[in-house]
Amino acid sequence: MADQGRIRNITDLAKLAGVSPGTVSRALADSQLIAKKTRDRIQQLAREHDFRPNVMARNLRIKRAGAIGVLIPLGHETGQHISDPFFMTLLGYLADALTERGHDLLLSRVIPTDPGWLSRVVDSGRVDGAILIGQSDQLAVIDSVAGRYLPLVAWGANLPGQVHCSVGSDNRKGGELATRHLIERGCRNFAFFGDPVAPEISERLAGASAALADAGMGDALTILPAHLTAETAHPTISKWLDETKTLPNGIIAASDVIAMSALRALSEHGVSVPREVHVVGYDDLAFANQTVPPLTTIRQDLAAGATHLVDLLFRRIAGENTGSVVLEPTLVVRQSS
Amino acid sequence: MADQGRIRNITDLAKLAGVSPGTVSRALADSQLIAKKTRDRIQQLAREHDFRPNVMARNLRIKRAGAIGVLIPLGHETGQHISDPFFMTLLGYLADALTERGHDLLLSRVIPTDPGWLSRVVDSGRVDGAILIGQSDQLAVIDSVAGRYLPLVAWGANLPGQVHCSVGSDNRKGGELATRHLIERGCRNFAFFGDPVAPEISERLAGASAALADAGMGDALTILPAHLTAETAHPTISKWLDETKTLPNGIIAASDVIAMSALRALSEHGVSVPREVHVVGYDDLAFANQTVPPLTTIRQDLAAGATHLVDLLFRRIAGENTGSVVLEPTLVVRQSS
DNA sequence: CTGAATGCAACAAACGATTGCATTGATAGT
DNA sequence: ACTATCAATGCAATCGTTTGTTGCATTCAG
Numbered sequence: 095m096a097d098q099g100r101i102r103n104i105t106d107l108a109k110l111a112g113v114s115p116g117t118v119s120r121a122l123a124d125s126q127l128i129a130k131k132t133r134d135r136i137q138q139l140a141r142e143h144d145f146r147p148n149v150m151a152r153n154l155r156i157k158r159a160g161a162i163g164v165l166i167p168l169g170h171e172t173g174q175h176i177s178d179p180f181f182m183t184l185l186g187y188l189a190d191a192l193t194e195r196g197h198d199l200l201l202s203r204v205i206p207t208d209p210g211w212l213s214r215v216v217d218s219g220r221v222d223g224a225i226l227i228g229q230s231d232q233l234a235v236i237d238s239v240a241g242r243y244l245p246l247v248a249w250g251a252n253l254p255g256q257v258h259c260s261v262g263s264d265n266r267k268g269g270e271l272a273t274r275h276l277i278e279r280g281c282r283n284f285a286f287f288g289d290p291v292a293p294e295i296s297e298r299l300a301g302a303s304a305a306l307a308d309a310g311m312g313d314a315l316t317i318l319p320a321h322l323t324a325e326t327a328h329p330t331i332s333k334w335l336d337e338t339k340t341l342p343n344g345i346i347a348a349s350d351v352i353a354m355s356a357l358r359a360l361s362e363h364g365v366s367v368p369r370e371v372h373v374v375g376y377d378d379l380a381f382a383n384q385t386v387p388p389l390t391t392i393r394q395d396l397a398a399g400a401t402h403l404v405d406l407l408f409r410r411i412a413g414e415n416t417g418s419v420v421l422e423p424t425l426v427v428r429q430s431s
Numbered sequence: 432m433a434d435q436g437r438i439r440n441i442t443d444l445a446k447l448a449g450v451s452p453g454t455v456s457r458a459l460a461d462s463q464l465i466a467k468k469t470r471d472r473i474q475q476l477a478r479e480h481d482f483r484p485n486v487m488a489r490n491l492r493i494k495r496a497g498a499i500g501v502l503i504p505l506g507h508e509t510g511q512h513i514s515d516p517f518f519m520t521l522l523g524y525l526a527d528a529l530t531e532r533g534h535d536l537l538l539s540r541v542i543p544t545d546p547g548w549l550s551r552v553v554d555s556g557r558v559d560g561a562i563l564i565g566q567s568d569q570l571a572v573i574d575s576v577a578g579r580y581l582p583l584v585a586w587g588a589n590l591p592g593q594v595h596c597s598v599g600s601d602n603r604k605g606g607e608l609a610t611r612h613l614i615e616r617g618c619r620n621f622a623f624f625g626d627p628v629a630p631e632i633s634e635r636l637a638g639a640s641a642a643l644a645d646a647g648m649g650d651a652l653t654i655l656p657a658h659l660t661a662e663t664a665h666p667t668i669s670k671w672l673d674e675t676k677t678l679p680n681g682i683i684a685a686s687d688v689i690a691m692s693a694l695r696a697l698s699e700h701g702v703s704v705p706r707e708v709h710v711v712g713y714d715d716l717a718f719a720n721q722t723v724p725p726l727t728t729i730r731q732d733l734a735a736g737a738t739h740l741v742d743l744l745f746r747r748i749a750g751e752n753t754g755s756v757v758l759e760p761t762l763v764v765r766q767s768s
Numbered sequence: 769c770t771g772a773a774t775g776c777a778a779c780a781a782a783c784g785a786t787t788g789c790a791t792t793g794a795t796a797g798t
Numbered sequence: 799a800c801t802a803t804c805a806a807t808g809c810a811a812t813c814g815t816t817t818g819t820t821g822c823a824t825t826c827a828g
Contacts, residue, residue: 103784114808119786129806144547148556150491151784154813159487160557161537179718182519189540198557200498201536203526210481219485219814220497220535324721354721361723381516384661384691386698386723440814451778456816466776488814491783556784 101143110143111136122147161198162407163221164188165212167230168205178323179351179379181227184249187400188225195408197222206232212239216246223407226250229260229293245410247403251293252418259410261402261419265294268392268423269301272346272374275390275425277309279372281344284311287331287356288348289319295348298376302346316342320352328355335363343371350375350382353389357430361386372431387429394423438480447480448473459484498535499744500558501525502549504567505542515659516688516716518564521586524737525562532745534559543569549576553583560744562586566597566630582747584740588630589755596747598739598756602631605729605760606638609683609711612727612762614646616709618681621648624668624693625685626656632685635713639683653679657689665692672700680708687712687719690726694767698723709768724766731760 101107104122108115113132121128121136128136140146153160166181185201192199200221204211212235216224223245229236233256240246240258247259276284284306290296299317306312318334320327331352335341347353353375357367365371367387375382378393402419409416438444441459445452450469457465458473465473477483490497503518522538529536537558541548549572553561560582566573570593577583577595584596613621621643627633636654643649655671657664668689672678684690690712694704702708704724712719715730739756746753 104786105784115785116787116809117807120807123786127806132806144550144554146551146554146556148491148784150487150496150556151813152786154485154487154491154784154815155786157813164538179516179519182516182522185519185538186540189538193540199538201501201522201526201538203523203530213481214483217481217483219487324717328721351721354718358721358723358725380661381691381718384665384688384695386695388695441816442814452815453779453817454777456814457777460816464776469776485814488783489816491785492814492816494783 101140101145104147107136107140107143107145111139119147159220159222160196161200161221162192163200163202163215163224164227165202165204165215165224166227167211167232168203179381180349180377183379184227184396184400187397188227188404191400191404195404206230206235209235209238212236213243216243223247223411225403225407231291233293244413244415245407247407247410249399249403251297252420253293256418259406259416259418261399261406261421262294263394263399263421263423265297265423266301266304268376268394269298269303269346270305271301271423271425272298272376272392273302273305273344274309275427275431276344276346276372276374277305277311279344279368279431281342281372282311282314283340283342284314284344284346285316285318285342286346286348287318287320287327287352289321290317291319292322298346298348320348320355322349322351324351324355327352328359331356331359332362335359335365341365341371345371345373347373347375350377350379350389350391353391353430354381354385357385357387357389368429368431374431378426382426383428385430390428390431391426392423393426395421438477438482441484444473444477444480444482448476456484496557496559497533498537498558499529500537500539500552500561501564502539502541502552502561503564504548504569505540516718517686517714520716521564521733521737524734525564525741528737528741532741543567543572546572546575549573550580553580560584560748562740562744568628581750581752582744584744584747586736586740588634589757590630593755596743596753596755598736598743598758599631600731600736600758600760602634602760603638603641605713605731606635606640606683607642608638608760608762609635609713609729610639610642610681611646612764612768613681613683613709613711614642614648616681616705616768618679618709619648619651620677620679621651621681621683622653622655622679623683623685624655624657624664624689626658627654628656629659635683635685657685657692659686659688661688661692664689665696668693668696669699672696672702678702678708682708682710684710684712687714687716687726687728690728690767691718691722694722694724694726705766705768711768715763719763720765722767727765727768728763729760730763732758 104118105115108118121133189199226248229248229250237257250260250262252260286299286302288295290299320330347356360367367373375389375391378391382389382391406416441455442452445455458470526536563585566585566587574594587597587599589597623636623639625632627636657667684693697704704710712726712728715728719726719728743753
């Protein structure tokens with residue numbers, strides 16, 4: 095009969111080492127309370143049997159989860175897949191930032207059917223805190239949970255009177271930047287591609303309108319409510335181009351994804367960018383400088399955003415009631431304008 | 432004095448209901464052992480205090496983790512960010528498939544420095560199984576863990592003699608498909624953009640070479656080892672175009688991301704696609720039909736791939752020693768060829 | 769009216785760790 | 799030689815559940 099197989103828990107290892115479980119626990123934690131010699135021996139033994147203490151049991155005792163829930167609520171825009179490049183870019187940065195802090199990332203794509211979707215996660219005891227990527231149309235639910243649960247932060251708009259902590263860029267200002275740039279480029283006739291049902295988008299639109307009003311061109315804007323996915327944006331835009339009599343010469347897209355669809359649709363209609371029409375996107379995702387022509391866009395610094403989100407979250411986990419953060423959007427000029 | 436605050440655990444609720452904790456547990460699980468009347472009363476009470484049993488404690492007792500680890504090993508190609516659209520697309524599908532099975536997704540971006548990176552996750556007790564997105568250059572480590580740990584599957588190549596279970600498309604065949612298509616389009620002079628250091632890429636290249644040899648054009652292929660990220664691929668390609676004397680008329684890109692960079696570089700060099708040069712990508716990611724012109728590409732069905740990965744994983748969790756799956760790649764013809 | 773069958777709920781032992789406190793030896797101080 | 803001190807380890811309670819076993823009332827057949 096062999097050694098009775100693998101070492102499954104701290105008690106097995108204790109027997110093997112001829113000590114008590116408590117001693118093993120301390121030894122593996124490298125506690126000074128245990129003689130260096132014993133510690134080394136036990137650690138060596140653990141390595142030999144490649145034994146690792148059960149994290150779940152540890153977390154239960156220690157009362158922490160070691161994981162942060164990252165939720166992507168898809169309320170409106172149900173067609174929007176989790177693999178939307180914007181979400182994914184932010185997710186990537188979050189993964190890095192959380193790993194750095196020694197926490198795991200529990201990913202959840204959630205389609206809010208009942209109002210319990212958020213508490214189900216935060217009250218489950220599986221996570222030490224939660225990060226929402228986008229608020230979708232769930233402001234009420236988010237605010238209500240945020241009222242009693244501190245470690246919760248969201249990417250998105252910072253609206254007056256909102257209870258929860260958010261990180262996002264100044265969408266209104268972004269819209270202004272884009273529009274001013276187009277005005278400088280000599281555009282006189284504008285179109286906004288994007289559905290203002292989402293708060294961020296409607297802010298961007300508001301910024302655009304304001305900039306035009308400032309320039310005395312308040313009535314030169316057409317709004318085309320294009321959805322945020324490429325699959326739905328392209329046909330919408332294409333159809334619109336077919337039907338429109340006078341083409342605008344400045345297009346403000348609510349996202350890079352929409353801008354990319356616009357570039358394609360314009361190309362298919364034989365319209366030259368930027369000669370005939372100038373296009374500005376929003377986000378500055380990785381692909382934005384790989385389009386033909388490379389896209390002028392409003393950059394949201396998602397790396398900085400992720401860092402802020404994580405930073406605020408951990409301060410809240412520590413008990414601090416932090417405020418929100420609004421990032422400055424910047425204009426990145428490339429060849430589409 | 433109020434009700435002493437929140438209900439934190441099953442015992443609190445038991446006291447409140449005047450029953451034992453065990454009864455509460457059974458009641459919340461809707462066990463027939465508890466009288467319907469008692470069950471209802473307790474469930475109602477739980478709802479009122481929106482109490483949810485602690486998942487970690489439950490999992491500890493029940494000996495399951497309720498989560499699947501999804502690991503993205505970044506061995507070679509360290510520049511490759513987690514937000515690579517390919518990874519993210521697959522991740523999205525995985526998130527959906529796992530959620531459907533009632534499991535959480537524990538995301539980990541791992542840069543393998545020591546060989547313990549994989550066991551650290553699977554032996555931690557936090558996950559019921561693990562899915563690797565890509566094998567990177569870690570075949571040895573993966574195979575060694577797979578030898579003793581059943582619930583492990585990987586997206587990637589299916590190599591002869593490999594111990595671990597994998598799901599991936601037939602890269603060699605994909606390379607052949609792309610090349611045959613270009614031959615049919617009348618191309619006579621070819622370039623392959625991609626670094627064959629990764630096993631998948633080298634298979635795609637092998638397929639391309641084979642197809643050319645078949646057609647008696649074995650020496651008509653130039654290889655440009657472009658990296659998989661857009662940031663690095665574009666300058667490489669651009670430089671190459673500057674220096675090359677005779678332009679190929681057929682380009683096989685190892686991925687859609689590389690193809691997109693190629694499209695841009697070609698456009699910048701005033702080369703018309705597809706009139707002068709035909710381009711085929713690989714993957715068929717969401718953006719592939721939004722490029723200018725829309726990209727002809729080899730489609731890997733990632734939705735099906737994710738379903739297979741999850742399916743195999745759960746069969747392995749149940750104890751079955753499954754084989755690997757190889758998916759058929761298909762050609763999607765658009766306007767770049 | 770007695771004894772067996774049945775339905776409900778309580779009890780207590782796990783799951784695998786951590787940690788305050790008690791205990792043990794050995795060394796040192798007087 | 800006797801005790802005070804201290805370092806090293808063991809003991810046992812605890813985290814919040816689940817679940818096999820047991821015990822107490824009923825109910826019903828005979």
